[in-house]
Amino acid sequence: MRLLPFVALLILFLPSQVKTAELSDASSECLDCHVSIAPGMVAGWQSSRHARVSPLESLKKPELERRVSAKWVPSDLVQSVVGCAECHTLNPEKHSDTFEHNGYQVHIVVTPEDCATCHPVEEKQYGQNLMSHAYGNLLNNSLYQDLVQTLNGVQFFDDGHISIKPASPETNEDSCLSCHGTRVEVKGFDSRETAMGEMEFPVLSGWPNVGVGRINPDGSKGSCSSCHTGHRFSIEMARKPHTCSQCHKGPDVPIYKIYQVSKHGNIYSSIGKKWNFEEVPWTVGEDFTAPTCATCHVSLVVTPEGDIVAERTHQMNNRLPWRIFGLIYAHAHPKSPDTSVIKSKAGLPLPTDLNGEPASTYLIDNNEQQKRRKILQKVCLSCHTQQWVDGHWARFENNIRTTNEMTMTATELMLKAWETGAAKGLAQNDSIFNEAIEKKWMEHWLFFANSTRMSSAMLGTDYGVFDNGRWYMAKNIQEIYDWLRMMLAVNSETSIEEKLKKK
Amino acid sequence: MRLLPFVALLILFLPSQVKTAELSDASSECLDCHVSIAPGMVAGWQSSRHARVSPLESLKKPELERRVSAKWVPSDLVQSVVGCAECHTLNPEKHSDTFEHNGYQVHIVVTPEDCATCHPVEEKQYGQNLMSHAYGNLLNNSLYQDLVQTLNGVQFFDDGHISIKPASPETNEDSCLSCHGTRVEVKGFDSRETAMGEMEFPVLSGWPNVGVGRINPDGSKGSCSSCHTGHRFSIEMARKPHTCSQCHKGPDVPIYKIYQVSKHGNIYSSIGKKWNFEEVPWTVGEDFTAPTCATCHVSLVVTPEGDIVAERTHQMNNRLPWRIFGLIYAHAHPKSPDTSVIKSKAGLPLPTDLNGEPASTYLIDNNEQQKRRKILQKVCLSCHTQQWVDGHWARFENNIRTTNEMTMTATELMLKAWETGAAKGLAQNDSIFNEAIEKKWMEHWLFFANSTRMSSAMLGTDYGVFDNGRWYMAKNIQEIYDWLRMMLAVNSETSIEEKLKKK
């Protein structure tokens, strides 16, 4: 008797599991070999929605439920499920990594431009996302390029002094570019012995990589699989906070750690296993009862009554009035996702000058900030009262002010250090990121002020207090002050330098 | 046709899900609007036990299984389920945040005193819990108030010196008080345009907040929703360690991180998803096979044979002989939860003097310690042998001694620093928490000694070794020693101070 409902349930699930769309002949040929060459990769795809549903079926869904944003899909792709060949043979002429492979023009790196065949709105939005420009925003900015060098370059001690050797491409790819994205280029072609005999493949530099601003062999930017992990490309994974943790957990952006110990993260960890992470649209209170990262920043969220709380966005910053990490001072979001165009009043490639003055021409104005604030607050308001939300935001924006003030103090100490010769800076034509005292200053904004702001934004208290929060800001200013004085003492004793030289 | 299996399923589950108690008319009226104003909040409540069970039903349960501790519940509350109005209109005369809202006297902040209508034993126990006094224990202690100021205040560099501006209320609420609790007060009343037209609401300061020692608009202390997250108020969540992580994960109290990497935490993470977190009482070996925080510190735990292993307590320290964090030295627990009454022999508002001597009058004695030790050990003994437990405790109490000795050494270095002028302390009428060397000393006890003790208590090894454990204690003493000498060198060079002044 206990069996009956389960029997019924099985019958219910049957129809949805019967594949109505089939695999294309081309993809079928791929699988013939690859099922035994990299079986885990194939298995990932087999459990994906791509393996079960054709674009045609997806296009028939009501608009809110649709996962494809294309109005139409090319006729040769629309009827079969989305298999290997459907993606890896798209736009062959644009891909410098295209090669002849068993009669097909295959490319290795599937790119946002490929994905845009079915998901053009997401691709376009993502192009407006700072993340898609993460490679150039780092390396086309002279100051940030110097930061990368002083971070990744190997240091040598020679005759009393420390020098830095430029970092190799492998090191940068293994470090900053792992998240920011590498430049993937075809270095040549090489033939290799395989299980199927000798075959020729393109040889890629900057590979592998799934960084958010990856420069692809077709010239496009980004990698959808940063978040929609291949080859399952699951919405469930992208909606879970673990995906964001891949890049957002270190002291520079401790967002994942903050989320984990926030009330929201607590609810997710405690009862999130009962939630529905697959449903589109995503219904607050029904599918989930506390937000993950995606809820506030990306997803199409609706109420149980079907009203839209937030439109889906892959631009993300259109829900964000402030840019609170990665730069010296928090500031209004840049207008362009390409931040390498920014020049401050003092001529620095920064959205604020060292004295905190914003490069306003390049940043969104108060009206745009207010618009974005309202969009994000609407998500808050689906579970909280207006007064709750107002109180929360008042503290957050007070936090932005005070962390900026604390950074100003740290910066004034550095200006004094450069002025008095306790450290060498721009005036001495030296890096402002290489000495110990400069690195303490950098930690002030890059770690502690950032952490304090994010902690407030997402309610992960201790990251604003003892865990790289205000405690560290307060301590750091005192340490910079002492270190500055100690360097002055050391520099005045010329005998010390002599002692460090080779004998 | 799609319905059939669910019907079958419903029939199967029906008996336990049929509501025998109904929603009150008042709460029903609340829901009429609020279901669309903050649907996530309502959805949380709908999935709660409160939404399904009336106090009357709860009172009928066998005593061990009961979740209400009241002997009786007022007749106007006893028959309907616990809805919005049942809590938000209780004790209107006591609540300064009561306001007229669509014909009801509603208040915003539901307090332990409100919850005590059905849960009086828990409320009373919690009143004996240090946590309920967390606000005053921090702010009514002159030394700790200074610690808060030097932590949260904005520092300025001016004419060669650093000064601190007092922290704003918003900053304190966003920082320490987020966990300790804010003072929630009615600043006035304001009218606001809402979806239902213009309405008047009380304007609260210190809001929002769910800190453990929150001072409420009815004068009560604490917030049950610190752990029993609103509006589900789930026992499952309160029993899971993620709830405690909201406040207990930073370097000052890394309990959650320690638990995660302990054998207990490993078992929870690996197989805890199969456990029953809803059952009352909670049966060791049946409902769970390794403890969470609640098991050892709060829950009513029984054996499969029904014997009581531990009585439920919301006082918590009645299972704890030692207070091992937050103060300079570990010591026997204070007698009163209000620690602001304590005065050491030297007149400091501390449970031990700087030389480690305990303010014994205010602390529990050996007998009481032994009583509490036995209560906690009985939980250990439900899975471990006596010898195992004895060995564990011997190491833990050895750890308390050695971490106190290490703190003594750090403190002696500070006394020397204050004596020699390397830092300014009480004798110079200066804060003992503001300078770099003082902050290193604070980290010794506030971070490293604490972490080392908790790591031993809960078997999260590395937090007693390399992760803010003994490694950091050992290194910190050496750094304080060097820093002390460096400050003496710097202070003897008067030219340095000159260089830092404005030119």
Added chain:
Amino acid sequence: MRLLPFVALLILFLPSQVKTAELSDASSECLDCHVSIAPGMVAGWQSSRHARVSPLESLKKPELERRVSAKWVPSDLVQSVVGCAECHTLNPEKHSDTFEHNGYQVHIVVTPEDCATCHPVEEKQYGQNLMSHAYGNLLNNSLYQDLVQTLNGVQFFDDGHISIKPASPETNEDSCLSCHGTRVEVKGFDSRETAMGEMEFPVLSGWPNVGVGRINPDGSKGSCSSCHTGHRFSIEMARKPHTCSQCHKGPDVPIYKIYQVSKHGNIYSSIGKKWNFEEVPWTVGEDFTAPTCATCHVSLVVTPEGDIVAERTHQMNNRLPWRIFGLIYAHAHPKSPDTSVIKSKAGLPLPTDLNGEPASTYLIDNNEQQKRRKILQKVCLSCHTQQWVDGHWARFENNIRTTNEMTMTATELMLKAWETGAAKGLAQNDSIFNEAIEKKWMEHWLFFANSTRMSSAMLGTDYGVFDNGRWYMAKNIQEIYDWLRMMLAVNSETSIEEKLKKK
């Protein structure tokens, strides 16, 4: 029609839950009392495979599916399930902790040699694992013994100087030996009042402990329950990363933290709950779609077609060409698991000299490295292409080179410090691990270089950048350089030493 297999499946599961093997009379007698003495312990065992299956049944399985590696099992053990007595009365003559207990010769500590009765291959492999020698590798190495003392010993400040008192056994057991393993010895016998009247028990030192290199009362090394947590001894737990986290999460070996934020860890956290952690062998793509620690380092992994990807190993380093943590420089793995036999060219008990030169006689050669590299890469290749894997390894081995170079620079600064008297080292017959500047140098290799390497190996980016990665290496070298100069300044001012003395 689709129903049939499920019905069949249900029927299929029935018989396996009926116990065909019974509990032995001896174990039954154990349970009579212990079910109420430590019910959680008994409940753990009851949910184990040991409680359901006899060795005889296990021996009948096809070889790949077998969990016992013995060819035969003694006849008195083969037919009943594996209960208390089966393990706790094995090899009584070898166990110095054997005692008479209700008519049985019982011992407390079950050891790898006991487990080898059914699992001899695993025991033998584990004996070749560095972990099994973790006790001696730490304490039979004069340099590492000094490291332990300077880490765990209590420091005292007396008359201007800091001295270290040797750490007590309790402290070492509570610290390093918690993971490395204690020496468990019988100190004597003692009688104790129990629920069953007065009874005599052996009194053990070094107990409790489940460290990986525990020295047992039968002379064997290790503890199977380090990973196969008692008394469930579950393969599910051993395969989940939380088990490894018990010892591998601190700044010295942040493997668990790195895994968590890697793509692999993300997949595990997001969808791992759907995987099968019980199946033997473990099929990639079917049972799991991303690796846990065990997948790459321990488990028997097969493809869906039944081909072996990796043989099961409890030696673990036979899949590892490099030893990347715990020592000054990364190097080829030692040949012997007993590393206390190693002597460098300069006579140090280290696999590389301070200048990085490897003690090659004691380390595996290039051929063996290449063999191990291939074994591990075969696991990678079950989900990734050859080019992907090659690119990943090229970066990882570049990382080994650059982190070693950075460590060389830090070491050269230390050599200069010892030479100039800024610190006291081997030439001054002083510890090289006790002073602040020396601890900074140690963090360079023990924390930062390690973290950077592991981050690359396992793709947890930020642990190679900002979270104890390259950022900390770069900063640390600059801090060591400044500290060195500051110590020279301080040491040249003799008045400072005077000021610190007792007055």
